[in-house]
Amino acid sequence: MNTNSLQDALLLPDFLSMQPADVAATLDKKLADNHTAIEQLLGGQAKLSYAQLVPTLEHLDDEINQLWGPLSHLHGVSNKDEVRAAFDECLPKLTAYATKMGQNKALYLAFLDLLESREFSQLSQSQQQFVKLQIRDFKLAGVALNPQQQTDYGQLKQQMAELSTRFSNHLMDATELWRKHIVDSDDLLGLPESALQQALEAAKAEALDGYLLKLDFSCYHAVMTFAEQAPLRQEMYQAFNTRASDQGPHGGQFDNSQVMQELVGLRHKLANLVGFDHYADYSVAKKMADSGRAVEVFLIDLAKGCKPQAEADMRQLQEFTTTQGGPTPLAAWDVAYYSEKLRQSRFHLSQEELKPYFALSKVQAGLFDVVKRIYGIEVSPCNGIATWHQDVGFYQVSFAGKAIGYFYFDLYARQHKRGGAWMNECRNRQIKANGELQLPVAYLVCNFAPPVGDKPALLTHGEVTTLFHEFGHGLHHMMTNIDVAGVAGINGVAWDAVELPSQLLENWCWQEQSLRLFAKHHQTGAALPEDLLQKMLAAKNFQAGMFVMRQLEFALFDLRLHMNYNPAAPQSVQSVLNAVREEVAVVKAPSWNRFQHGFAHIFAGGYASGYYSYLWAEVLAADVFSRFEDEGIFNPATGAALWTQITGQGGSRDAMTLFTQFMGREPSVDALMRHKGLANSLGQGQRHES
Structure with a gap:
C-alpha cells in the first residue's frame, strides 16, 4: 500500500492542508447531527440490543474524534494564534455536548436495560465491562440530578474546562516570555558543550551574538546542574519556578493564582453536586484505590518509610558541599549542582560522560529492538505521511507480518510546543460501521534538545527513560487486543493503573542486556565501556530517597488540595503546599517559589487528585x-x-x-x-x- 493510500485507509489527519478555523466552522453541524442520530436511535423500539446501541455510539464518537482530535493535538504541539483561537471556540461546545450526553436519561436507561437483559450474559467480557463503565460514568456525570442541578453541573464543567485551558496557555506564554542573552562565555562556565551549542543556536535564530538561555527544560536542567555561577543558577531557578505567577521576573503576567483557586473550588462544587464529600473521592471513583483517604494512607506510609533515607541523602549532600567550599545551608538552586558534583565524586561518573553513548537515533533503534525481543513486534517507518512539522516521523507496528498499530513520533522541543512528554490517541481500535477493523494510531511527544550543527541529538539517561516511558504508553494503546473502543488501549483503564505499562518499560533502560543494544558512541560506534556501565548502574539509586519524597510532596499536595477543601473558609493553594512541605520536604523551597503555578498535570491535565498514580x-x-x-x-x-x-x-x-x-x-x-x-x-x- 502506498503512503497516500495508507493515509486514507487509516483516516489520518491531513495536517498539511488542515485549516483550524474550518474545524470550528464544521463542529456545530457535526454535534447537531450526532444529537439527531442519538434521538432517532433511542426513539424507536423500547429496548436496544448491544449491536443496535453501542456500534452506533462508537461510530458517532469516532467521527467527532476525526474532526476535533487533530485540532486538540495541535493545541499542544503547534499552539499558534489560529490554533488557539479555533480550540477556544470549539472547547465550550464539546464540553456542553459531553455533559449533555452524560446526562441523557434515555441513553442511560438504554444501557441499564442492556445490563439487566438476558442478552447481557451472552456478551463478551469486553462488552460487559464497557456497559458497566458507561453506567458508572452516567452516574458520575449527574444523570440522576434534577434539571436545575444538571444545568449547574454543565456550567461547572464549562468553567472548569475554560480555566484549565487558561492555565495551560498562561504557562506556555510565560515559559516563552523569559530569556537571558549572554555575550561572554565566561558567564556560562561549567556548561557542557552540547548546552553551549544549543544556547548559541538559539541566539543565532534571533539574530543575536553570543548565547540565549530559555526556559525549555533541557536548557534549564543544564544550567541548574552544571553552571558554576551561583547567581546564574539562582536567576534561572527563580524564572522557572515562578512562571505564570505573582512572583519572579514577570510577576503578575499570565498569573495562574486565581485560576487555580477558582478551579479547586469548582471541582469541589461539582463533586458535592453528584454526591461526594470532596473532589478526591469523586476522582478516585474511577481508580483502583478505594477512597481519597486510602490514597493518603498509602502516601503517608511511603513517606514514613522513605523520609529517613531522604534526610540522610540531604545530610550527605550538605556535608559534601561544605567540603567543597559551598554554601551552608544549601539553597534550592544549589541542590542539582552539588548533587552532580557528589555523584561524580562518589561514582566517578558525570551525566555528560554518558550522553555521547545515547544518540537519539541509536536509542530509538534500541527501543524498537527491546520491544521486539519482549513482545515479538516489529517497528518500521512509513514515509510520505502528512505531519504538522518536518521533524515528526510516522511508524507502523506489526506482529507476525501484520500491522497492529501506528504512531507519530514528535521528539524535539520548539516554539509553540508545550513542555513535557505525553501520549495521546489519534485513532482507537474498534470495528467501524462497515465492519472493518480500525487500527489504533498514537501521538507520542517528547521535548528533547534538537541536533546542533553536525552533532546528533544526544540524550541524558533520564531522557532515555522518558522515551521508553512514553513508548510504553503508546504500546498500551497500539497493542490492544480489544475491539470495543471504550475499553481498548488506555480507555477504561483505572487512572492509577494507566502508568503501569509506561513505568514498566523504563526498567529496560537499566538492564545490562538491553543497554548493550543501544548504548553506543555516536561517532565511533563503540559500546558503552564496562567501567562506565557499572558506574551508571551503581549510581542508579543515588539520592533515591530525595526523589521519592519529592514525588510524595507533589502527590500529597494534589490530594489534600482537593480532599480538604472547605468552601466556607477555603485555604489558599499556597498554604496547602506550604503545609505539605513542612511535613515531607527535605529540600527547603524559598518563600517565593511558585511551583504549583506550573503544575500542569493537575491544573491542565487529567491528574487532579490523581498525581499519586x-x-x-x-x-x-x-x-x-x-x-x-x-x-x-x-x-x-x-x-x-x-x-x-x-x-x-x-x-x-x-x-x-x-x-x-x-x-x-x-x-x-x-x-x-x-x-x-x-x-x-x-x-x-x-x-x-x-
Whole structure:
C-alpha cells in the first residue's frame, strides 16, 4: 500500500492542508447531527440490543474524534494564534455536548436495560465491562440530578474546562516570555558543550551574538546542574519556578493564582453536586484505590518509610558541599549542582560522560529492538505521511507480518510546543460501521534538545527513560487486543493503573542486556565501556530517597488540595503546599517559589487528585518486572503473557484482576523498595492494598 493510500485507509489527519478555523466552522453541524442520530436511535423500539446501541455510539464518537482530535493535538504541539483561537471556540461546545450526553436519561436507561437483559450474559467480557463503565460514568456525570442541578453541573464543567485551558496557555506564554542573552562565555562556565551549542543556536535564530538561555527544560536542567555561577543558577531557578505567577521576573503576567483557586473550588462544587464529600473521592471513583483517604494512607506510609533515607541523602549532600567550599545551608538552586558534583565524586561518573553513548537515533533503534525481543513486534517507518512539522516521523507496528498499530513520533522541543512528554490517541481500535477493523494510531511527544550543527541529538539517561516511558504508553494503546473502543488501549483503564505499562518499560533502560543494544558512541560506534556501565548502574539509586519524597510532596499536595477543601473558609493553594512541605520536604523551597503555578498535570491535565498514580503504578510496575527478573528480561513466554494478560487487555477487566492474573498474587511494595535501594525502609512483605 502506498503512503497516500495508507493515509486514507487509516483516516489520518491531513495536517498539511488542515485549516483550524474550518474545524470550528464544521463542529456545530457535526454535534447537531450526532444529537439527531442519538434521538432517532433511542426513539424507536423500547429496548436496544448491544449491536443496535453501542456500534452506533462508537461510530458517532469516532467521527467527532476525526474532526476535533487533530485540532486538540495541535493545541499542544503547534499552539499558534489560529490554533488557539479555533480550540477556544470549539472547547465550550464539546464540553456542553459531553455533559449533555452524560446526562441523557434515555441513553442511560438504554444501557441499564442492556445490563439487566438476558442478552447481557451472552456478551463478551469486553462488552460487559464497557456497559458497566458507561453506567458508572452516567452516574458520575449527574444523570440522576434534577434539571436545575444538571444545568449547574454543565456550567461547572464549562468553567472548569475554560480555566484549565487558561492555565495551560498562561504557562506556555510565560515559559516563552523569559530569556537571558549572554555575550561572554565566561558567564556560562561549567556548561557542557552540547548546552553551549544549543544556547548559541538559539541566539543565532534571533539574530543575536553570543548565547540565549530559555526556559525549555533541557536548557534549564543544564544550567541548574552544571553552571558554576551561583547567581546564574539562582536567576534561572527563580524564572522557572515562578512562571505564570505573582512572583519572579514577570510577576503578575499570565498569573495562574486565581485560576487555580477558582478551579479547586469548582471541582469541589461539582463533586458535592453528584454526591461526594470532596473532589478526591469523586476522582478516585474511577481508580483502583478505594477512597481519597486510602490514597493518603498509602502516601503517608511511603513517606514514613522513605523520609529517613531522604534526610540522610540531604545530610550527605550538605556535608559534601561544605567540603567543597559551598554554601551552608544549601539553597534550592544549589541542590542539582552539588548533587552532580557528589555523584561524580562518589561514582566517578558525570551525566555528560554518558550522553555521547545515547544518540537519539541509536536509542530509538534500541527501543524498537527491546520491544521486539519482549513482545515479538516489529517497528518500521512509513514515509510520505502528512505531519504538522518536518521533524515528526510516522511508524507502523506489526506482529507476525501484520500491522497492529501506528504512531507519530514528535521528539524535539520548539516554539509553540508545550513542555513535557505525553501520549495521546489519534485513532482507537474498534470495528467501524462497515465492519472493518480500525487500527489504533498514537501521538507520542517528547521535548528533547534538537541536533546542533553536525552533532546528533544526544540524550541524558533520564531522557532515555522518558522515551521508553512514553513508548510504553503508546504500546498500551497500539497493542490492544480489544475491539470495543471504550475499553481498548488506555480507555477504561483505572487512572492509577494507566502508568503501569509506561513505568514498566523504563526498567529496560537499566538492564545490562538491553543497554548493550543501544548504548553506543555516536561517532565511533563503540559500546558503552564496562567501567562506565557499572558506574551508571551503581549510581542508579543515588539520592533515591530525595526523589521519592519529592514525588510524595507533589502527590500529597494534589490530594489534600482537593480532599480538604472547605468552601466556607477555603485555604489558599499556597498554604496547602506550604503545609505539605513542612511535613515531607527535605529540600527547603524559598518563600517565593511558585511551583504549583506550573503544575500542569493537575491544573491542565487529567491528574487532579490523581498525581499519586505515578507512585501507585510504580509499585505495580516494579512488581511486574520482578517476574521478568526471575524468568529473563527477554523471555518471550513472559512477554507473551504480559501482552495477553495486561498490555493487550486495555480496560476490559479490572486493573487488579489483570495484575493478579499475571503475577498470581496481590501487589507488594517490596520490589519497588528494592529497585530504589530502600529495601530496609519499610517492613518486609508490606502490601499495596487497593
